[in-house]
Amino acid sequence: MPRLGHVSFLNCCPLLWSLRRAGVLPGVVLHIDFPDRLSDDLVRGRLDAGPITLAGYLRHREHLLLLPGLAIGCDGPVLSCNIISRIPLESLHNRTVGLGATSRTTVLLAQLLLEERLKVRPRYSLCVPTVSGVLAHADAGVLIGDVALRAHLEEGPRLGLGVHDTGALWKEWTGLPMVFAVWAVRREFAARHPAETARLAHDLRLARAHSADHLPEIARDATALGTTILPHQAAEYFRRLTFDLSPRHMDGIRAFVRLAADRDAVPREQAFDFLGAARPVGSVV
Numbered sequence: 001m002p003r004l005g006h007v008s009f010l011n012c013c014p015l016l017w018s019l020r021r022a023g024v025l026p027g028v029v030l031h032i033d034f035p036d037r038l039s040d041d042l043v044r045g046r047l048d049a050g051p052i053t054l055a056g057y058l059r060h061r062e063h064l065l066l067l068p069g070l071a072i073g074c075d076g077p078v079l080s081c082n083i084i085s086r087i088p089l090e091s092l093h094n095r096t097v098g099l100g101a102t103s104r105t106t107v108l109l110a111q112l113l114l115e116e117r118l119k120v121r122p123r124y125s126l127c128v129p130t131v132s133g134v135l136a137h138a139d140a141g142v143l144i145g146d147v148a149l150r151a152h153l154e155e156g157p158r159l160g161l162g163v164h165d166t167g168a169l170w171k172e173w174t175g176l177p178m179v180f181a182v183w184a185v186r187r188e189f190a191a192r193h194p195a196e197t198a199r200l201a202h203d204l205r206l207a208r209a210h211s212a213d214h215l216p217e218i219a220r221d222a223t224a225l226g227t228t229i230l231p232h233q234a235a236e237y238f239r240r241l242t243f244d245l246s247p248r249h250m251d252g253i254r255a256f257v258r259l260a261a262d263r264d265a266v267p268r269e270q271a272f273d274f275l276g277a278a279r280p281v282g283s284v285v
Helices: 010-021 035-043 052-063 104-117 131-138 145-159 166-172 185-194 194-212 216-224 231-240 247-261
Strands: 001-009 029-033 049-053 063-075 081-085 096-099 123-126 140-144 162-165 176-187 271-273 281-284
Touching: 001 035, 010 096, 010 145, 010 194, 029 035, 029 049, 035 049, 035 052, 049 063, 049 194, 052 104, 052 247, 063 166, 063 185, 063 194, 063 247, 081 104, 081 145, 096 104, 096 131, 104 131, 104 166, 104 176, 104 247, 131 140, 131 145, 131 162, 131 185, 140 247, 145 162, 145 194, 145 231, 162 185, 162 247, 162 281, 166 176, 166 247, 176 185, 176 247, 185 247, 194 216, 216 231, 231 247, 247 271
Parallel strands: 001 029, 001 049, 096 123, 096 140
Antiparallel strands: 049 176, 063 176, 081 140, 081 162, 271 281
């Protein structure tokens, strides 16, 4: 049984909802956690397959095969990967920006947007990844997931903060989609268990397609457990997300690689190895 990772945030509810209804989960060992922990577990072999932050995949792709057609991204506003700020982003030079540790990709993207697009050089510090955690020690901060979504919908407007959507800023800058995480399987697991790996990849793609037709229902179920996010807000959020890995999404990944490699954050040369592909796809140098 594959040990499958799954992100604990609302953005992965559609896929999990459809996996449950398809009867897939009894055939896997499901482990739900924050993105950075899942990435580490996949790289270290504590998981066999699952989502991994894009930055994590780019740094450790020698251990991994991409699962075709699966990612977590956006093509414009994403709503849940934000820079919150007391002051305009252009005024953050030499000011403190707090970085939460829950997603290395969004942190890196925020640094690229601030330093390369806006040409400001903040001071960075680690912070608790909440609105109050950021504001306690910094003028701005990077938030992801449900906390960032609530900042966009509730806390930011109430506190008079600027909430800057990194997906929207990336699209304005490059004209391309942004991929925050990809789905991958460990190469050694795929080699030892090819039939189980192929079945898992197939089931995940089916769940992705199934969930796209049931977003209002998924939103009702996902918000029935006490969250302050309303069903119509969750449905709109799900519609903003993209869960596929199209050629345009690959173009977005290549653009991210080029920019991140210029600051030595990821290896410059990348070849994307997909499960079932005869050769690497889309090399970047």
